[in-house]
Amino acid sequence: MSFYFFGEKIRLVSDIIAGYLSIFLMGIAAVVFLTYYKKWGALWRYVKTTHHSKVGILYLSAGFAFFLRAGLDALIIRAQLALPQNEFWVFQGDKYNQMMTTHGTTMIFFVAMPLIIGLMNVAVPLQIGARDLAFPFLNALSFWLFLAGGALINISFVLGGSPTAGWTSYVPLALDEFTPATGNDYYSLGLQVSGIGTLLTAINFLVTIINKRTPGMKLMRMPLFTWATLVTSILILFAFPALTVALLLLMFDRLYGTGMLAADAGNSLIWQHLFWIFGHPEVYILILPAFGIFSDVITTFAKKRLFGYSSMVIALVLIGFLGFMVWIHHMFTVGLGPTSNAIFAISTMSIAVPTGIKIFNWLFTIRGGVITFNTPMLFSLGFIPSFVIGGVTGVMLATVPADYQYHDSYFVVGHFHYVIVGGTILGIFAGVYYWWPKLFGFMLNDVLGKWHFWTFLIGFHITFFPMHIMGLKGMPRRVFTYLPEDGLTGLNLASTVGAFMMGGSMMIFLWNIYQSYRHSPREVGNDPWDGRTIEWTIPSPPPEYNFARLPKVYSSDAWWQAKKYQNGRLEAAEELSPIRMPLDTAKPMLIGMFMLIGSFGIIVEVWYFQLVGLLGVIGLMVLHSFQDSGRKMVTPKTHPDEKIGGEE
Amino acid sequence: MMAEEKIVFSKEFTEEETADRVLGLWFFIGAEIVLFGCLFGVYLTLNNHTVPGESPGELFELKQTILATFLLLSSSFTCAQSFLGAKKNHYKKSFFFLISTFVLGAAFLGLEAHEFFKYVREGHTFTSSPFMSSFYILVGTHGTHVLAGCTWMVLLLIHLKRERITSYTKAKLEAFSLYWHFVDVVWIFIFTVVYLIGKAGIIY
Numbered sequence: 001m002s003f004y005f006f007g008e009k010i011r012l013v014s015d016i017i018a019g020y021l022s023i024f025l026m027g028i029a030a031v032v033f034l035t036y037y038k039k040w041g042a043l044w045r046y047v048k049t050t051h052h053s054k055v056g057i058l059y060l061s062a063g064f065a066f067f068l069r070a071g072l073d074a075l076i077i078r079a080q081l082a083l084p085q086n087e088f089w090v091f092q093g094d095k096y097n098q099m100m101t102t103h104g105t106t107m108i109f110f111v112a113m114p115l116i117i118g119l120m121n122v123a124v125p126l127q128i129g130a131r132d133l134a135f136p137f138l139n140a141l142s143f144w145l146f147l148a149g150g151a152l153i154n155i156s157f158v159l160g161g162s163p164t165a166g167w168t169s170y171v172p173l174a175l176d177e178f179t180p181a182t183g184n185d186y187y188s189l190g191l192q193v194s195g196i197g198t199l200l201t202a203i204n205f206l207v208t209i210i211n212k213r214t215p216g217m218k219l220m221r222m223p224l225f226t227w228a229t230l231v232t233s234i235l236i237l238f239a240f241p242a243l244t245v246a247l248l249l250l251m252f253d254r255l256y257g258t259g260m261l262a263a264d265a266g267n268s269l270i271w272q273h274l275f276w277i278f279g280h281p282e283v284y285i286l287i288l289p290a291f292g293i294f295s296d297v298i299t300t301f302a303k304k305r306l307f308g309y310s311s312m313v314i315a316l317v318l319i320g321f322l323g324f325m326v327w328i329h330h331m332f333t334v335g336l337g338p339t340s341n342a343i344f345a346i347s348t349m350s351i352a353v354p355t356g357i358k359i360f361n362w363l364f365t366i367r368g369g370v371i372t373f374n375t376p377m378l379f380s381l382g383f384i385p386s387f388v389i390g391g392v393t394g395v396m397l398a399t400v401p402a403d404y405q406y407h408d409s410y411f412v413v414g415h416f417h418y419v420i421v422g423g424t425i426l427g428i429f430a431g432v433y434y435w436w437p438k439l440f441g442f443m444l445n446d447v448l449g450k451w452h453f454w455t456f457l458i459g460f461h462i463t464f465f466p467m468h469i470m471g472l473k474g475m476p477r478r479v480f481t482y483l484p485e486d487g488l489t490g491l492n493l494a495s496t497v498g499a500f501m502m503g504g505s506m507m508i509f510l511w512n513i514y515q516s517y518r519h520s521p522r523e524v525g526n527d528p529w530d531g532r533t534i535e536w537t538i539p540s541p542p543p544e545y546n547f548a549r550l551p552k553v554y555s556s557d558a559w560w561q562a563k564k565y566q567n568g569r570l571e572a573a574e575e576l577s578p579i580r581m582p583l584d585t586a587k588p589m590l591i592g593m594f595m596l597i598g599s600f601g602i603i604v605e606v607w608y609f610q611l612v613g614l615l616g617v618i619g620l621m622v623l624h625s626f627q628d629s630g631r632k633m634v635t636p637k638t639h640p641d642e643k644i645g646g647e648e
Numbered sequence: 649m650m651a652e653e654k655i656v657f658s659k660e661f662t663e664e665e666t667a668d669r670v671l672g673l674w675f676f677i678g679a680e681i682v683l684f685g686c687l688f689g690v691y692l693t694l695n696n697h698t699v700p701g702e703s704p705g706e707l708f709e710l711k712q713t714i715l716a717t718f719l720l721l722s723s724s725f726t727c728a729q730s731f732l733g734a735k736k737n738h739y740k741k742s743f744f745f746l747i748s749t750f751v752l753g754a755a756f757l758g759l760e761a762h763e764f765f766k767y768v769r770e771g772h773t774f775t776s777s778p779f780m781s782s783f784y785i786l787v788g789t790h791g792t793h794v795l796a797g798c799t800w801m802v803l804l805l806i807h808l809k810r811e812r813i814t815s816y817t818k819a820k821l822e823a824f825s826l827y828w829h830f831v832d833v834v835w836i837f838i839f840t841v842v843y844l845i846g847k848a849g850i851i852y
Contacts, residue, residue, distance in 0.1 A: 134668040134672065135668070135672060199679055202675075202679075203672050203675045203676055203679070204672075206671075206672075206675050207668050207671050207672045207675065210671060211664065211667060211668050211671060212668075237675055237678055237679050237682075238678065238679070238682050239682075240679070241679050241680070241682035241683035241686060242682060242686050244683060245683060245686035245687055245690065246686075248785065249690065249785075252774075252781065252785070256774065256775070257774075257775045258774060258775050258778065258781035259775070259777075259778050259781070260690070260694060260697075260778045260781050260782060262778075265697060265777070265778055266694060266697055266778040267693055267694060267697065267778070270689075270690055270693055270694075273689075274686055274689075274690075277686075578654075580662070583655065618799075622803060625803050625807075626807075629657050629658060629659050629816060630655065630656070630657050631655070631656055631657075631658065632653055632654070632655050632656075633653070633654045633655070633656055634652070634653050634654075635652040635653075635654075637652070
């Protein structure tokens with residue numbers, strides 16, 4: 001059974017039917033839920049919002065939804081690889097390629113990125129004493145563009161097949177000559193649209209952090225998470241345009257008949273260079289915010305000042321800078337010659353120095369501290385050894401002659417999962433547990449949190465540690481099966497067991513959210529963790545203007561200093577006065593929708609969709625140009641106390 | 649804790665809002681530099697991937713491009729005059745020079761469209777060789793920026809007409825003039841790298 005969808009033949013086989021069914025059932029469930037609990041109004045308020053913490057919540061929820069999808073892909077991959085010559089459902093050959101490509105692409109662009117940007121949205125304005133981001137409209141727009149891109153890549157599975165060329169989408173494999181299905185068109189357009197959103201968000205955070213700090217919040221007094229956001233935003237700013245160009249070339253080659261990336265007429269290496277000029281900074285875009293979160297969490301729960309604050313900042317900047325100098329280490333086996341390989345090997349290894357500085361500074365921060373072993377702290381402590389393993393294998397991979405052996409083997413898969421899961425994802429969990437009470441006004445259950453942590457960490461090591469050995473034994477990445485005599489059965493089976501354990505761990509996390517939402521005491525107060533930075537001086541959840549009066553800051557860890565030396569009160573930097581807040585608007589959502597329609601039109605090559613998308617986007621931008629002067633003047637009525645902070 | 653809310657529509661930007669916009673545009677230009685840098689890289693890699701009779705030296709005509717360069721660089725001057733006029737609250741000067749900028753930008757676009765049509769008529773289309781594709785993408789992306797700038801100018805002219813010189817229109821004009829100067833700078837590089845060096849027959 002099959003039908004045609006804009007010229008693409010879609011076979012209704014079991015997995016595609018399951019896909020349609022799950023979309024249909026989840027849609028029905030959502031409608032029933034929203035109607036039964038009368039939440040349509042609340043949803044509409046979120047759709048229209050331009051407020052940073054609400055946009056942050058949108059980012060976090062969308063990111064977790066994609067997390068479940070990409071996690072399901074991972075489980076399918078592991079089920080297929082569990083045994084030699086296994087045939088799990090339909091996921092062999094091309095379908096397997098669809099799964100591993102969607103898993104990688106989604107996890108990087110639609111899970112790690114939005115979760116990190118979501119936490120930035122939630123925490124950064126509060127940490128620097130700002131009312132909102134510099135451009136609230138742009139912030140909402142960034143979110144909707146990201147969602148449009150994510151929707152495109154996710155929907156592709158049931159509309160003719162997902163992308164199949166791996167998350168790196170190397171040409172010439174990714175050209176229509178070798179992968180004629182529409183999957184890779186969805187890749188190029190989906191990432192393009194969400195990439196624009198990410199770029200806008202970076203500009204937004206840069207301007208916010210540079211212009212919107214409260215009086216006295218000098219750069220070298222900012223919390224480390226804010227510093228990490230600043231450096232990350234610079235990386236996004238200079239890295240994403242390279243991806244934009246790469247995807248543009250891919251789109252023209254696939255859909256408009258040019259041959260720039262073709263092996264014969266054009267030059268396939270252009271893709272690899274552009275992709276990794278973006279791609280290597282991208283991995284630092286993912287890890288630096290996690291570093292920032294760990295710094296804040298560790299100082300809070302070790303009750304100590306961050307050891308070597310300025311060296312931590314310099315290390316962040318240095319990692320960000322060196323991150324642009326190492327992209328050839330993904331291309332050692334391309335054959336660019338020993339000189340270029342040697343230079344990039346050395347620059348790669350030198351990144352271990354600032355990273356090592358950070359690891360030791362965290363250890364010295366913990367040393368002699370009064371440590372509280374709660375969930376966010378456990379995630380931070382679990383991160384240190386896990387990430388060190390990932391870092392060490394990274395230096396191994398940077399050794400050029402050895403890399404010829406590791407290249408494209410499971411060793412690489414093990415390595416990058418150790419840094420991305422062991423670094424970024426643990427950091428995201430630490431951040432979510434840490435800022436949850438500030439965001440929602442209640443704590444996540446600590447006992448369930450600890451179950452979540454231990455099952456996740458143990459499952460993580462069981463899943464990914466064997467991959468190093470598989471790689472050393474010669475198992476290449478991106479294969480859907482292997483032979484019994486390869487001696488890889490036990491390792492693969494262990495890895496699959498670990499993956500399902502991580503899947504179970506995510507269920508514990510979801511259960512924790514539900515349980516805590518039902519049963520956790522509300523009234524956590526302003527400062528449930530006995531925190532150090534100024535986000536803990538305001539109510540949880542904060543009023544929409546965050547600070548009724550902006551606090552004056554005299555040092556880093558200003559709130560801790562105030563608690564220690566100023567009876568827990570911060571001086572106000574201004575009189576109580578009406579605060580200019582942005583208006584809600586649905587225009588960002590509509591722009592995202594028209595972008596989706598337009599990009600879809602490009603993929604299926606239907607001109608009227610393209611036209612509608614283009615006119616819609618331009619029309620809304622013109623409209624916004626005439627409506628950008630509206631402001632909401634909010635007058636907070638707060639106690640006439642002269643100091644800020646403490647319980648009300 | 650309660651809060652009072654009041655919605656206002658004021659065509660005034662605070663100094664902070666203006667500063668945010670200008671800084672944001674600077675960062676945007678930073679990203680654009682990388683974008684055009686990559687496009688230049690692609691062009692320089694592919695400009696020898698071509699078919700006989702379709703090399704830069706045979707294709708380009710300097711006379712017309714020099715005229716286009718002259719138009720676009722003059723538009724930078726008029727754009728600066730428009731912004732200076734706004735700074736001195738001189739509405740008429742600002743408006744006149746912004747219209748001049750628009751006319752010069754539009755004339756530039758006309759010349760570029762003429763050039764592209766000529767090539768296409770001669771059979772040098774977007775898909776005829778990787779060289780042509782990368783040429784159209786690089787020069788076309790710049791042209792799209794000019795087009796976007798012209799559209800932006802139409803909006804600015806309407807704003808100026810309606811609001812005269814206020815902190816609101818000044819902020820918009822300042823952001824625009826930054827953008828427009830950047831687009832001009834990119835053209836100088838395109839003129840040098842694509843047209844002059846191409847005409848001289850130097851191919852990498």
